[in-house]
Amino acid sequence: MQAALPSLVEYIATIIVIFFLSRKMSxxxxxxxxxxxxxxxxFVVGYTTRALPVIFTGLTVAIACxxxxxxxxxxxxxxxxxxxxxxxxxxxxxxxxAIMIASFIITLAYLYAHKMFRKYKRMLAYxxxxxxxxxxxxxxxxxxxxxxxxxxxxSYAGIVNLAPTTVLKT
Amino acid sequence: MNAIANTKEIVILxxxxxxxxxxxxxxxxGSFVYYDDNYYIFSAHQMLQGAFRPNDILFTxxxxxxxxxxxSFLFFG
Numbered sequence: 052m053q054a055a056l057p058s059l060v061e062y063i064a065t066i067i068v069i070f071f072l073s074r075k076m077s078x079x080x081x082x083x084x085x086x087x088x089x090x091x092x093x094f095v096v097g098y099t100t101r102a103l104p105v106i107f108t109g110l111t112v113a114i115a116c117x118x119x120x121x122x123x124x125x126x127x128x129x130x131x132x133x134x135x136x137x138x139x140x141x142x143x144x145x146x147x148x149a150i151m152i153a154s155f156i157i158t159l160a161y162l163y164a165h166k167m168f169r170k171y172k173r174m175l176a177y178x179x180x181x182x183x184x185x186x187x188x189x190x191x192x193x194x195x196x197x198x199x200x201x202x203x204x205x206s207y208a209g210i211v212n213l214a215p216t217t218v219l220k221t
Numbered sequence: 222m223n224a225i226a227n228t229k230e231i232v233i234l235x236x237x238x239x240x241x242x243x244x245x246x247x248x249x250x251g252s253f254v255y256y257d258d259n260y261y262i263f264s265a266h267q268m269l270q271g272a273f274r275p276n277d278i279l280f281t282x283x284x285x286x287x288x289x290x291x292x293s294f295l296f297f298g
Contacts, residue, residue, distance in 0.1 A: 052249070053297045054262045057289035059245055066241055070234055083233035090241040100248050102258040102265075104286035143285040192284065196274050203275070203282035 054102040061106040062099045066090050068113040075120060104145040111141045112151060119155075123167070128177045135181025143189050146203045152182065265290035 066086045074082030098105045118134035121127055138155045141148030159178060168175055190200045260280035267273035268291040275281045
């Protein structure tokens with residue numbers, strides 16, 4: 052029970068974030084329906100009884116989405132900083148969160164190419180500063196404990212480079 | 222987050238959260254089957270003992286997940 056408790060707390064927190072995000076994007080009912088769909092999704096509920104990073108990853112991405120929406124709507128530098136921060140934080144929760152960081156950077160590049168930041172170039176700087184902070188903490192932590200700043204990526208590369216048909220020798 | 226503005230929002234949110242809590246309670250009543258979870262739980266125990274170090278096992282590098290489980294163990298045993 053204690054091992055899965057963080058997943059349960061993160062599940063409740065994600066529902067609240069989804070409610071507020073959807074309400075901001077549309078209205079109360081839309082918020083209610085979106086959060087209800089998340090709350091009753093079988094895989095999501097199933098994973099709340101596990102000690103895995105799945106729900107936590109969902110929470111950090113949901114918070115990042117909330118701030119990305121805020122940043123693009125209100126042109127808020129603070130919101131963009133927090134969006135970058137929470138996107139990067141995903142990588143500390145699950146290493147595959149690197150894909151989220153890449154997606155975020157591609158999105159920013161796309162918006163920049165379409166002149167969305169023409170008057171708000173400082174927002175890009177805030178997004179990058181937000182992204183760099185958790186990554187610096189991660190790199191420092193890994194360097195101190197393993198002597199390798201990208202130890203987590205090396206661990207993942209070992210798995211990714213295995214073909215599905217590889218026979219492992221024990 | 223913005224402050225909740227009216228009772229309608231509170232009612233909707235409470236309804237959704239109640240559904241979530243009931244569903245979680247039902248699922249928690251079932252048996253626990255741990256697979257990959259064991260690596261995170263073991264790493265969390267090591268973290269509390271101060272003996273944790275990321276190693277070649279993929280799960281040990283996901284620091285915040287392990288830390289959140291360790292905090293749960295710290296407060297609830």
